[in-house]
Amino acid sequence: MxxxxxxxxxxxxxxxxxxxxxxxxxxxxxxxxxxxxxxxxxxxxxxxxxxxxxxxxxxxxxxxxxxxxxxxxxxxxxxxxxxxxxxxxxxxxxxxxxxxxxxxxxxxxxxxxxxxxxxxxxxxxxxxxxxxxxxxxxxxIPLRWEPMTPPPTSGCIPDGRLSSKVQGALDWGRVLLDAKLGALSTWVGLEPxxxxxxxxxxxxxxxxxxxxxxxxxxxxxxxxxxxxxxxxxxxxxxxxxxxxxxxxxxxIDLQRQEPDFPWERLDGERPLVVCSLGTMVIHPERARRFHQSVADAARRRPRWQFVVATNQWTEETPGQAPANLVSVKHVPQLQMLRRASAMVTHGGFNSVKECIYFGVPMVVLPIQFDQPGVAARVVHHGLGVRASIDELTPDTFVPLLDEVVENPSYRRELARMQALFQAAxxxxxxxxxxxxxxxxx
Known part of the structure; x- marks a missing residue:
């Protein structure tokens, strides 16, 4: 031993x-x-x-x-x-x-x-x-050493239209800029x-x-x-x-401990959309925009059901929550994905891997760190769509949900990648x- x-x-x-x-x-x-x-x-x-x-x-x-x-x-x-x-x-x-x-x-x-x-x-x-x-x-993903980021093909933020060569230059530029900003942050006392x-x-x-x-x-x-x-x-x-x-x-540890959930509030016959931006702290305005968009989407799609994880968010969403929206602090994500029709995610690597493992198409709203690179791969492989959380509105959000829930091409591509994941x-x-x-x- x-x-x-x-x-x-x-x-x-x-x-x-x-x-x-x-x-x-x-x-x-x-x-x-x-x-x-x-x-x-x-x-x-x-x-x-x-x-x-x-x-x-x-x-x-x-x-x-x-x-x-x-x-x-x-x-x-x-x-x-x-x-x-x-x-x-x-x-x-x-x-x-x-x-x-x-x-x-x-x-x-x-x-x-x-x-x-x-x-x-x-x-x-x-x-x-x-x-x-x-x-x-x-x-x-090994961001630091990759030569470029795969260009998204649909549902992308504007820089997804750049050629892969230019995108690669921007990726390396960000790495070098981060290094310069890190040195400046150390000098002013914002980093050790x-x-x-x-x-x-x-x-x-x-x-x-x-x-x-x-x-x-x-x-x-x-x-x-x-x-x-x-x-x-x-x-x-x-x-x-x-x-x-x-x-x-x-x-993916299928045996890990997960929080309780009021399962009696869900109908197994209706499409389920799981929404979570992960457990890291994000800017309050972004969180507010996200939760408001989810609530408005639930009102516009009353035949679907939505579950949103508030995670670090502490404010109440303005207005009465629609009956088809369940809001909890943390979701039992593995159990949720077994029955989900789609997931709205920040593009955290674990969440994306779990969606692939269970064959769940994604709307990815990358915020920071590795998330843009992970989101680009989701779109590149045809597993979902990607959008900017800073430009999110109900008018842009609902069509993205319609796309991944109703277009069978995402399920087909997910089935291919899912087989690779489960075999590995x-x-x-x-x-x-x-x-x-x-x-x-």
Whole structure:
């Protein structure tokens, strides 16, 4: 039996895709330990895994709920000052890593393999310094190294009409602009000096600086990186990625714990549209526009039924909610998708993978991070349509819903991709690949 240490980002979108992998390894007799913020503990222990806490002196239990509530309500100078306060905490967290807080957990748990989120390069560098073989877990598409984004063919926002060559140039331009803005944000105190601390950690633990990108993250050129998705969805046409990835199945944990839902309010004979923008904090005006559009769509399509997850949204939607709209804090998404006719989503990689797995066409409203790239692939493969949330109105939203619910072409393309996803979702193949890495180590 080996001990395997998982270090995901402390967000559901990063934890959920690791659960199937962890459960499959646990069934083979391996000891699974998760490491993260105290807010993760109840979720991890409920799934049947051990838990080790990091940075409790900085991030006590309840901190994530507090930060999401405050970021969703503050604006202007008060928001700026609160972000400055959070940055100081991040700097102290990086200092704790450099001083050895994570080293103590490694010494205590003695892992044989580390699986750490690609967005947490610091923990990866410490694992390597302790001679623990480590895999980078990328819970999204490998945006940083792709040469271009596939041009959407329908239901797209305006830049989808650009040629793939021009679009590729814009993608790289955004990456470089983000780097410049990151340096500026560090200077004014809106971001910690992550690059400086990562370089210090790399030197301390003997990791080659040539293996870090311009933000101080491991590039993947020296170490294995896992992509939890079949290659056929991620790559397109003749695009060549500059490093080799280890593609696995979509890693959808069908056994994960889900919230309760008033199922008696749904009619199994009527089309069901599931609507959710994920659990990350978004701008209040965007959330308001989204929820108002969903309510208006429900009024215009009274024969359909709508379920909307409010997630971080705290305001009431103006006006009386229509009878065919059920609003809940969080949806049991896997159970919902088994009976859904369509999903309206922010384009989070997990939600899109789950829609494909269950054959549900999508209206994608990308907001940030990897979501535009994921949305472009949804449209490229004919699995749904894409629109701008900032331009969303009932007049534009309802025709998109009509398109994906009533046009059978989306179901046909989904059936093809669904077959690839379900064929790739084999625990045996995933576990054997990881155990092979253990044996090599």
């Amino acid at each position: 080996s001990t395997i240490l998982f270090v995901p980002m402390p967000e559901r979108g990063h934890i959920n895709p690791s659960l199937k992998m962890a459960r499959a390894l646990q069934k083979r007799g391996h000891r699974i330990v998760y490491c993260g913020l105290r807010d993760m503990e109840d979720l991890i222990r409920a799934e049947g895994f051990e838990f080790e806490c990091l940075f409790e002196h900085l991030y006590p239990k309840g901190f994530q709920t507090e930060i999401k509530a405050r970021l969703g309500s503050l604006s202007g100078l008060s928001r700026f000052l609160y972000v400055r306060e959070l940055v100081r905490k991040q700097t102290r967290m990086l200092e704790s890593l450099l001083q050895g807080e994570f080293d103590q957990i490694i010494s205590r748990t003695r892992p044989d393999l580390g699986i750490t989120d690609v967005l947490l390069p610091e923990t990866f560098l410490v694992l390597r310094g302790h001679q623990v073989p480590a895999l980078l877990l990328n819970t999204s 000096d992550g690059l400086g601390y990562r370089r210090k950690l790399a030197r301390k633990h003997g990791y080659p600086l040539s293996g870090l990108d311009f933000a101080g993250r491991p590039t993947g050129e020296h170490d294995p990186m896992l992509i939890l998705c079949p290659r056929e969805f991620v790559e397109f046409r003749d695009a060549k990625l500059s490093i080799e990835y280890h593609y696995t199945g979509p890693s 979702e084999q625990e045996q193949a995933m576990v054997e690949a990881l155990e092979k890495h253990l044996r090599r180590a």
